[in-house]
Amino acid sequence: MSxxxxxxxxxxxxxxxxxxxxxxxxxxxxxxISRIEAVKKLCADTGKEYEPAFLLDAFEEEQHQGITIDxxxxxxxxxTREFRLIDSPGHRDFxxxxxxxxxxxxxxxLLIDAHEGLREQSRRHCSLLKLLGIDSILVVINKMDLNKYSEDSFRKIREECDSFLRELGIRVLHYIPVSAKFGVNISIQNREMPWYKGPSVLTALDSLPLPASIVDTPLRFPVQDVYKFDNRRIIAGRIESGSLKVGDELKVWPSGxxxxxxxxxxxxxxEFSEARAGESIGITLTEQVFIQRGDILAQGNNIVPISSRLEATIFWMGKTRAPIGAKLKIKLLTQELEAEIISIQGIIDSSTLKRTGFDRKFVDCNEVALVTLKTARPIALDSFKxxxxxxxxxxxxxxxxxxxxxVSAPLRRDSDREEAASKNKFLQESSFRSLLKATSWRLGGLLSTILLVKLFTKSTKAALEIGSLEVLVKIVLYYFHERLWNRIPLGKQEAKPTVIWFTGLPCAGKSTISEELCNEIRRAGHRVEHLDGDAVREIFPTTGFSREERNSHIERVGFLSSKLVKNGVFVVASFVSPYAESRDFVRKLCDSFVEVYVSTPLSVCEQRDVKEMYAKARRNEISNFTGVSAPYEAPVRAELTIDASQKSVTDCVNEVKNYLSAKDSNLFRGKI
Amino acid sequence: MSQHLDELEAQSIFIIREAYAKFKRLGMLWSIGKDSTVMFWLVRKAFLGHCRIPLIHIDTTFKIPEMIAFRDRFVKELNIPIVIGKNEAALREGMNFERGRLECCTALKTNALQQVIQAHSFQAIMLGIRRDEEGTRAKERYFSPRTKDFEWDFKEQPPELWNQFQSDYPADIHVRVHPLLQWTEINIWEYVQRENIPVIDLYFAKNGRRYRSLGCAPCTGSIESNASSVTEIIEELKRSKLSERAGRAQDQADSHAMQKLRVKGYM
Incomplete structure (x- = not known):
């Protein structure tokens, strides 16, 4: 009984x-046995046919032997084993x-009546079981006695189940034809169904594979509390997966x-210097870091994804609906955060497994839905798989x-970018709006001239003449006035072309930020060129990824940048450029050089993994991949460091803009 | 079996720590019996030897005298805080079991507890109840809310999954926390044996009788037994056919108390 x-x-x-x-x-x-005999006798006395179900009543009376019943x-x-059978009730509030x-x-x-087959409620239960993480089951087909133990009826149900369960992703360990009433195939194989070669129910239960050990998965040690006893800070919690031992380097998430x-x-x-999954322990740490309930400790070399958006399959048990935008609280391990559903990707019909309700704005009671959740702050989590x-x-x-x-997946930041872009639209004026404004301004000026002349001269004719003349004269004057001042050097300042060099891990957000910055500089009326790592490599596909090759690649781009800057062109460059020596080389080459380090943590970059490069690198399908199999030397004297996991793209761009404006006030002064 | 005890222990510690993190004013009911003594032991496990949660003992004044002596010695030796609750008004007015066992239990236990909770404004109370004890306890949750009037709405209990317990309640609701819910009577004794936990010797047979469950002297009967050590108790329990609470008179006092679990479907 272990x-x-x-x-x-x-x-x-x-x-x-x-x-x-x-x-x-x-x-x-x-x-x-005496109980069973008593029940059988009672049945005989009252003229009822004996049914094993009656034993449950007897069992209830026997519960006081110390056997739990609930x-x-x-x-x-x-x-060989101790079992806890859990009923999953069939009523509506299931x-x-x-x-x-x-x-x-x-x-x-999964128990199925040989006559009835797989019905709706069972289908629903199965899809919930899958959701709860049970992916292997026993299918017991009952009442075979009523079908004369025919193999055909068994086969029919097996096929029906097979297609449904396969689609669901549930593995059936055994299909067992039984007659519970007559005790066929319950503990021993009976002769009624010679065509059936599989195990009996009890044998199958005894050989159920136990869930994979959670000791071998990566460490997740959620902090339940921090106690201060005898001047020591003790981090209390239960190890949910993996193991830890004294001396292990750990990282605290989501802070890192x-x-x-x-x-x-x-x-x-x-005393034991190791602790494993399932144990409720306390630990002390050598370095005192800020740590509190909700934090998750993991091994130092293992990254826990953090995100404030997650894609998830949820089941809703509330009587009230869960509408998009409603204030919810999410509890994941010991983390507790405000959250809201920001989109519903569909409602799953758990009996047909079809996805419907794409335009739904709420999840109703007893529904299973695919949703995107947004949390108030980034949360540390894994995908359930x-x-x-x-x-x-x-x-x-x-x-x-x-x-x-x-959790199906912690979400990449792409949607953040879209959101930022949509906000941006309101900030920038379209040329149409610009034209309208200019026209209304001119018309207003014209009207006021006409009114003023009319007021002083009392002559409508004079007023209209002066008014129309004024429109023409102003345009001509403006034209010549601009040209004249263009020739006068007094007080004329020009922005100094600069190389703005973005460096950081793959998928850190360099390209997105630099592209946006490029647009801003262009809008401010300067000539600008965007050089992007991927684009350059596309033109020169033979460039390799060794240290030497990466260095000469960067040096070539740096040389080109320095030439462009000399000729009055701003350069926004976005390259992983992992090695300090080549970045310094470029810095020396250029007259004006600003290094922007996009310091998005590896975990977040890996999560975004737009081109699945990290995944490939982790599978060793590509080598020398920065962050995984090649080093990244973080800049020590970057003019600017931006963590793109903490800010929106717009905020990142604004930060660079602010820095550049402070350095050169003419850059974003705007056109005349 | 020890692996199973480890699991039970870890789960109980987890629950105790959750309760401690969630409720500023948390107490634990200690009846001096084996279950709540095991719970007390688990609290010390949770806080690495310290006892961060005050004990509450509801004294009906009818307890078996040895229990009170054990209580006072135990508390003094370990130097732990204890709150003793008595329904003084009912006692003054002469409440006793002869007026009806259920009435007596209500006044001297339930109401006394209610008074303690109010006096100390406890948000949550830990109890050492187990699912296998009797029918209504089997339906319990780990974190089980009670209204001001102690009402328990067992039809509308919060779902408990993945060790996430519902803990946000308005001020007039208090929560019963049940760290031992999944333990059985045998588990308790096996743990007492493994950990060498001090328990009151009323449990051990003298002159062929011992107590299996402890309560007030007038309502608690002893059973025939020769089990004079923990090992022998475990042996005895494995063979026994009788209910743990068979010696408790109040269970028999009313048909509801004894009523068999009626379950929809079959279980």
Whole structure:
């Protein structure tokens, strides 16, 4: 009895759940023979046909032997394992109860009536099971006795289930034809179905593969609390996955600070310098970093994605709907943040698995939906596929836990960019608006001239003549006046062309920021050229990625930039340019050089991974990839450092603009 | 089995720490019995030997005298804070079990607890109840809200999944926290044995009788037993057919108390 396996049973009302459980209890020996005899006798006396389901009542009476029984749970043991059977009720309000029970299950039994086949409620349950992370199940096909144990009916249901479950991504370990009532294929294989070669239900349960060990996954140690005992700061929490030992370098997320495990604290327990998934421990750290409830500790070489946007599949259990924009709270491990649904990508019909409701503005009770969530601050998380504990969350509305969800992916920042762009539209004037403004100004001036003349001369004719004359004269005057002043050097200042060099990890946001900056400089009336790493490499595709090749590539671009600047052209360059020596070379070459270090953390860059280069690098499909398999030497004297994960593109561009304006006030003074 | 105990222990510590992080005013009910003593032990595990949560003992004045002696010794030796709750008014007025067991329990236990909660404005109370004890306890959640009048709406309980417990409540709601919910009676004794936790010796057989469950002297009966050590108790429990609370009179006092769990469907 070393392990306890939780198994959730799902099936429609009348498909024989009680009979199956009764028979399992009877044949596993969980219920005493005298009890069974008593029930059988009672049946005989009252003229009822004996049903294993009646054993459950007897079992309830026997619960006081120390066997747990609950509205939804029943414990029993075989020779090798201890089981907790969890009922998933079939009534309308199923979601809340089913989710509470099934969220702790290791495996599931899907019970189907051989006559009825896979019905809607079972389909719904299965898709929720999948959502909760149960991806292998046993399918038990009951009431085979009513079908004369025919292989055909079994086959038919198996095919029906197969296509549905395969689409869902659930693996069926065994299809087991049984008769719970007559105890066929419950604990031993009976002779009724010689065509069936698989295991009985109990044998299958005994050989259920246990969920993959969470010790081997990367460390996630969420901080529950920080205690100060005896002048020591103890970080308390439970290891949700992976392991840690004294001396390990850890990083605190989402802040990204580094620290080291000084000790592992337990009370009244054998001292052990390692702690593993599942353990509730305390640790002390060698370096005192700012740490609080909600932070997640991971091994130093492992990056926990952080994002304030996540794509998720959620199930909504609340009686009130979850509309887009409603104030929610997300609880993921010990993190708690305000959040809102910003878009709904569809509602999943859990019985057909079809996606509908693309234009929906809310998620209704008992619905499963694909949504994008936005959190008030960046949150540390994983996709559910990678690490379960940090890839699932609950949603709280008005203090009530009303939703749960799993993270499909922390979102890349592309949508941030779109949002910034849409805001920008209102800031910049279209030429049409500009023309309208100029016209209204001229018309206003004209009208006021006419009115003034009329006021002083009392002559409408004179007023109209002077008015129309004024329009023409002003235009001619303006033309000559501009040309005249162009010839006068007095007080004339020009912006000094500069090379603005963006450096940083791949996907840090260099190209986006520099492109936008380029537009700004152009709008300010200067000549400007944008040189982008990818574009240059496209022209010279044979350029390699070794240190030497990267250096000479940068040096060539630097040379070109210096020539452009000499001829009055601003240069905005965006290159990974990982090595300090080549960047310094370019700096010396150019008269005016501004280095902008885009310091977006590796984790965020990797998350964005627009061209999936990081993924390829991680799989070793490409080598010498900066940040993964090649170093990046962060600049030590960059004029400007910008973390693009913390700001919108517009803010980043404005920061560069402000710096450049401070350096040269003529740059963004604008056209006359 | 020890792996299973480790899991139970880690889960209980996790719950205790969650409760401590969530509720500024948190107390734990200590009945002097084995369960709440194990809970107290787990609190010390959670706070690495310290006891950060005050004990609350509801004294009906009818407790078995040895229990009070044990309580006072235990508290003094370990130097831990304790709040003792008594429904003085009801006692003065002469409440006792002869007026009806349920009435007596309500006045001297439930109402006394209510008074303590109000007097100390506790937001949450930890209790050492277990699912396997009796029917209504089986339906409990780890974090279970109660209204000001102690009402428990078991049909509308918050979902508990992935160890996320609902903890935001208005001020007039208090939360019962149940760190031992998943433990069984045998688990408790196995843990007492493993950790060598001091328990009151009323549990060990003397002259062929011992207490399996402790309460007030008039309403608590002992059982026939020769189990005089923890090991023997575990042996005995594995063989026993009787309910743990069979010796508790109030369970039999009313048909509702004893009523079998009625479950929709089958379980």
């Amino acid at each position: 392990e306890l396996v939780s198994v959730v049973i799902t099936g429609e009302v009348d498909h024989g759940k009680s009979s199956l459980v009764g028979k399992l209890l009877e044949e596993s020996g969980a219920i005493s 509205v939804s749970q029943i414990n029993f043991a075989t020779k 979601l809340k109860n089913m989710v509470s029970g099934s969220s702790v299950a290791d495996a599931a039994i 600070q580094s620290t080291k495990v000084a000790s592992i604290e337990r009370w009244h327990a054998p 990678q690490i379960r504990a940090s890839g699932r969350f609950v949603l709280v509305l008005n203090g009530q836990v009303t939703g749960g969800g799993i």
